[in-house]
Amino acid sequence: MKIAETFAQMVHTLQYQDLSEEVIDRTKYLALDFIGLAARGSQFDSSKPIHDFIRNYGGQGNGVVIGAKDLSPLPQYAALANGSASHSLELDDVINEASLHPAVAVFPTAFALADAYDKSGEDLIVAAVIGYEVMGQLGRALNPSSVYARGFHPTGVVGAIAAAAAASKLLGLTYEQTVNALGIVGSQAAASMEFLNTGSWTKRLHPGWAAHNGMIAAELAKAGFTGPNSIIEGDKGFAKAYSGELNADTLNGAFSNEDNFILKTSIKPHACCRYKQGPLDLVLEIVKTHDLKPSDINKINVYIVQTGLPIVALPEEEKRNPQSSVDAQFSMHFGAAAAVIYRNTLLEQYDDSIVSLPEVKEMMNKVNCFRGEDLEKDFPKKWPARVEIQTTKGTFSNRIDYPKGDPENPLSWDEMITKFNYVTSTVFDQKQQQQLVKGVRTLEEFETVSELSVLLKGGVFA
Numbered sequence: 001m002k003i004a005e006t007f008a009q010m011v012h013t014l015q016y017q018d019l020s021e022e023v024i025d026r027t028k029y030l031a032l033d034f035i036g037l038a039a040r041g042s043q044f045d046s047s048k049p050i051h052d053f054i055r056n057y058g059g060q061g062n063g064v065v066i067g068a069k070d071l072s073p074l075p076q077y078a079a080l081a082n083g084s085a086s087h088s089l090e091l092d093d094v095i096n097e098a099s100l101h102p103a104v105a106v107f108p109t110a111f112a113l114a115d116a117y118d119k120s121g122e123d124l125i126v127a128a129v130i131g132y133e134v135m136g137q138l139g140r141a142l143n144p145s146s147v148y149a150r151g152f153h154p155t156g157v158v159g160a161i162a163a164a165a166a167a168s169k170l171l172g173l174t175y176e177q178t179v180n181a182l183g184i185v186g187s188q189a190a191a192s193m194e195f196l197n198t199g200s201w202t203k204r205l206h207p208g209w210a211a212h213n214g215m216i217a218a219e220l221a222k223a224g225f226t227g228p229n230s231i232i233e234g235d236k237g238f239a240k241a242y243s244g245e246l247n248a249d250t251l252n253g254a255f256s257n258e259d260n261f262i263l264k265t266s267i268k269p270h271a272c273c274r275y276k277q278g279p280l281d282l283v284l285e286i287v288k289t290h291d292l293k294p295s296d297i298n299k300i301n302v303y304i305v306q307t308g309l310p311i312v313a314l315p316e317e318e319k320r321n322p323q324s325s326v327d328a329q330f331s332m333h334f335g336a337a338a339a340v341i342y343r344n345t346l347l348e349q350y351d352d353s354i355v356s357l358p359e360v361k362e363m364m365n366k367v368n369c370f371r372g373e374d375l376e377k378d379f380p381k382k383w384p385a386r387v388e389i390q391t392t393k394g395t396f397s398n399r400i401d402y403p404k405g406d407p408e409n410p411l412s413w414d415e416m417i418t419k420f421n422y423v424t425s426t427v428f429d430q431k432q433q434q435q436l437v438k439g440v441r442t443l444e445e446f447e448t449v450s451e452l453s454v455l456l457k458g459g460v461f462a
Contacts, residue, residue: 003232004186006253007134007161008178011169014130016122016444020257024444027125027262029416030093030132032440034107035066035456036420037092039427040347041085042067046201050081050208063112066456067427075112076215079163083108083208087155089347090329091423094266094274095132096406097380098139098154099147099307102265104207105159106131106166109214111456113170114449121446123170129255129262131166135159136261138232141250142243144380145307148193150242156191156206157242161232163214171218178218183227185217186238196311199324267405267416270345272329275308278385278403279332283339286389286396292340294363296391300336303372303386305379313369320364325352336387337363346422428458435460 001009019027041047042065051068054077063078065071071081086092087104095102106128114124139147139158147154164185168178191206221227232238232246239246270280279302286292304313312332313319322328328335328350337360338349354360375384383406388397402408411419421433428436436455439446446452454461 002179002229003248003251003253004179004182004229006251007165007182008168008175010133010253010255011130011165011173011178012175014126014255016126018255019126019129023129023257023260023262024125026265027128028440028443029413030103030262030265031107031128031443032416032420032437033093033267034086034103035436035440036423037089037104038082038086038108039067040423041088042081043426044085044088046088046204047081047085050084054081062116062450062453064115064453064456067458069457075116076212079108079112079211079215080208082111083211084204085208087207088204089423090272090350091268091270091419094268095136095139095261095264096266096383097264098136098158099144099274099380100135100139100154100158101207102132102135102159102162102261105155105163105210105214106135108208108211109163109166110170111449112211113167113215115453117170118448118450119170121443121449124449125444127166127169129260130169131162132261132265133255134165135162136264137251137253138162140380141247142239143245143247146243146245148307148311150244151193152242153191153193153203153206156210157189157238159207159210160185160189160213161238163211164217165214167215167218168221171222173218173222177221179229180225180227181218181221183229183231184220184225185214186227186231188213188217189238189242195326196330199322199327201326203326264407266403266407267411267419269404269411269419270335271347271350272335272345273312274383275304275312276332276335277405278383278400279304279387280335280339280345281400281403282385282387282398283336283389284343284345286387286398287340287343290391290393290396292389292391292393294341294359296393297340297363297366297389298392299390300340300367301388301390302332302336302367302369303375304332304369305375305383306371307379309369309371316369319369320367321361322355325350325355328355331364332369333364333367334360336367432458432460
């Protein structure tokens with residue numbers, strides 16, 4: 001059986017009744033995170049051109065652009081906007097083993113189509129679970145280090161496949177149509193890492209584009225368009241193009257309540273690249289525990305896995321001199337400096353106004369990044385880090401195997417709600433926030449997801 005066929009089998013057979021209470025609860029938890037990030041991201045400068053484009057070319061429909069009351073485009077364009085906005089903050093969830101961000105490709109698809117086709121909350125949850133599972137299984141099998149080495153962003157390329165799978169479920173495609181949808185979208189995937197060299201916005205577009213394309217592929221398949229069932233493993237297919245490696249033995253297309261990627265997904269507490277999360281946990285812990293002031297710091301040595309070095313640590317001179325907030329999100333030197341100076345690593349610290357401050361630049365020059373060979377053993381299942389800070393008070397060091405937000409070191413529901421309230425504080429008032437939290441936590445009770453639309457647009461229930 002071809003890999004696309006195994007995924008299509010899961011799409012065709014998995015039902016809400018097959019899911020455990022733990023999986024359902026975790027899916028809602030991840031959905032709340034996505035909604036909060038999409039709402040706040042809708043206010044970012046990078047979202048404005050997308051909104052303008054949608055006003056001109058997105059058509060008129062019932063699509064909900066979260067946090068944007070004046071936009072009601074076709075659902076494919078709502079997904080484009082929401083996926084791009086939610087990825088802008090660098091606070092979106094991560095599947096460690098696949099080194100990619102599932103929510104920002106899967107949930108824009110699931111919410112847009114569930115809303116457009118009057119699907120229930122249960123339907124949305126099942127589609128999201130499928131999307132996460134496809135994204136995790138395929139991303140892991142491709143070896144994320146190999147995908148990065150070829151210059152591609154796993155979230156964008158693998159996200160397109162996952163979006164097509166979720167869309168196929170919500171559109172009620174047959175098994176054969178689902179295989180075709182996956183075959184079609186494999187020719188639409190695209191996501192270059194070149195933004196790292198310029199600080200441009202293109203990474204933010206990747207998951208929105210994946211969701212957009214996944215929905216189009218599913219609609220085309222429903223209308224009778226065909227795609228190759230060998231799209232993933234074929235000698236001219238997806239794996240050959242984007243990785244060169246494929247561990248097909250792990251791609252069984254099966255879902256298990258005990259071992260699945262919904263439960264393996266990590267949450268970010270720091271507003272930056274996933275490779276910086278563990279080191280920032282350590283820097284903040286050391287600085288706060290020993291009450292270190294910026295003037296106490298002589299040197300900060302950060303040890304991370306090899307795959308992360310070209311993303312957040314190299315070229316060293318460029319990472320020590322970020323020119324924009326995007327550059328800062330992918331600079332370990334900036335992250336460590338901001339953590340020391342501000343004792344926080346949220347959106348305010350990654351504002352453009354902070355990047356060029358003299359005190360930040362001075363601290364960045366004290367940060368050095370190295371490959372930690374002792375950290376490589378269990379990567380990418382584990383993303384450990386080690387930090388050593390040399391100070392006037394002595395040298396302090398620590399290691400972390402599971403950064404805060406990993407399933408082994410999770411954010412509680414209360415901590416997730418705190419994060420949601422923080423990121424949406426400029427979009428929703430307290431009543432709106434409370435109703436959204438309640439709505440998401442009871443998502444399975446909604447007969448149609450469109451009932452939530454008034455909340456997603458910033459309204460309230462009477």
